[in-house]
Amino acid sequence: MKNKDRLKGFFSGIIFSIIIGVFALGVTVFAAPIESKLSVMYDNIKIYVDGALFQPQDANGKDIKPFISKGITYLPVAALSKALGKDVSWDGKAKSIYIGRKPDTKAEEVTVYNVNELYDALGSNKHIKLKPGIYNISDLNQDSSKSKNIYWESVYDGNELILDEINNLTLEGLGDKPVEIVVEPRYANVLTFTNSRKISIKNIKAGHTIKKGECVGGVFNFDVSKDIDISNSILYGCGTYGIIAKDTENLKFNNSIIEECTYGAMTLYDCNDFVFANSVIRKCENFNLIEIDSSTNIVYDKCEISDNTSSDVLTVSLSNGVKFTNCKFKNNNSFDPNLFLNVDFTGTTFE
Template sequence: MKLLSHQSRRSFSLSLLSLLGGSVAVALEKRNVAAAKREDNREEVTVGTVEEFFSAIAPNRTIKLEPITYRLSNLNPNTRSQYARLEKVFDGYELIISDVENLKIIGVGNSPSRLLTQPRYAEVLRFRNCHNLTIENIEAGHSPEPGYCHGGVLYFADSDRISINRCILFGSGTIGITANRIQQLSCQNTEITNCTYHGLTVESSNEVKFTNCKWTKNRDYELINIGNSSNVQFIKCEFIDNFSSNLGSVNDYLFFNLQSSQFYGLKEDNLILVKDCIITDNYFAKFTNNFDRINLVNTRIENNSFRLER
């Protein structure tokens, strides 16, 4: 929903003044002025080192990253703030960002700013209890070694109003995006590539939408995992050249894995919508384990190893 400008809010409130009476309209005017002031006071910080990036993490802030590489593994493990800390994993540390609201992390160059981590068990960025979060024009992944065990790229838990735009999320992160107990996640114009477990996992979440995104060259297990979630949509997305290396084994991995039996018997808005997409040159045992829960609309599906069987 598009926010009204401060001027529009004032005009609207003055109109109410004549209709509702002084006290109600004046109270509304004061509330709208306060909201506009909070938005105008969002602090912008431009950072050029990984230490500056860490220190800048805070609510009501736009962090602008120069178009360089930020190596999160170079941070001192003892570094911490009210909203960010480094947490021990098996082979190093991972960055945890928590309890922030109205935070934007934006690459400001023509090419994405790079966020890299070295530990194979670490998420590149893990967010907990964050609200109104934007990540834009960022390339994130593991370097130099593959994350074969547990480390994904972007992990969100217990958060809401997340926006991801114009990003590249690459393996060898194990999972491109994990959304766990999320309300409203919008991902646009983003590529997820070379992940070694799954391209996406959505669990116990609502209103998750991908638009003009691409999954390519992801490998080994299921590509898309969705469980206990509703209102999940893929619009104008491409799924090209992804594969399971275990085809023909006892584990027949799926292109779409709908993990929970709770999908059965749910109302229509809990269908997975796949609209105006391209699904081609993918190598999996089956398309899905629950065809009735996927609504395919104007989607081209061709040259894959699986057949569309109900």
């Protein structure tokens, strides 16, 4: 039998073995000096990725052929990972192959006293505790980037710090009051996270140094990210919005404040499973206070929305599962909840 049908799904059928060595990973793999021989059979196995025939090749452009041994189909890990847009790496110490994101490890705890120490500590699997003070990101040396994941991006009047593909990071302010993180450029967001996950921000006050009304950038920007937790924090203007989120899921905002932002409190596009609880949105101005577009399951529970002069308190487009439960709307620009038939206002009051 030629075992043509023994490929048991992509990952379940890939057998990670030291004997694959250079063939599988495209990098040299060292192991204990144990000799092992395989009887293999090549059967002109074809690989299709999303319906398209794919021919794996090594680093020199030579075709790599899958083979069968003892009823198991062996595939070239590096080539297939590349076809799926995933990085692949080998950890000889852990004897592990990683395709795409590596698993979270225990976060390294670091205490920092100034913005340079904060910058040096940034990265995945970190729990950074900030001593009381003001951390001005614009004071950092911006001539070069820290890494491919932490870099500067030019905006109209300065640079913006981008944290890309950061996983399992906590920023926690120490002390009785939130520790302040600020930026100077009007066009910069205070912090921008892209393609990131498991981000926790605790006891942090964030905003811009310039006077109210002159900002074009927001406070926290999340793009294609997930598992965000913001608690006991203050996001303030002149930032345009406290939260800008796109294609992001599972964000929790608890016991926190968004205040005095110049465009509105938040703009959410293509987001899912957000919960704002026991929080305050106040004294924001101008445009849409809460803007929700193409999103699902956006919940506000026991929140106070007060003293806002935004032209529209709420706009909801192409979204479902939007709820304001046990909230209080008070002293805002005119707002008629009856216009939002698909929004649940259970237990919410309007004054």
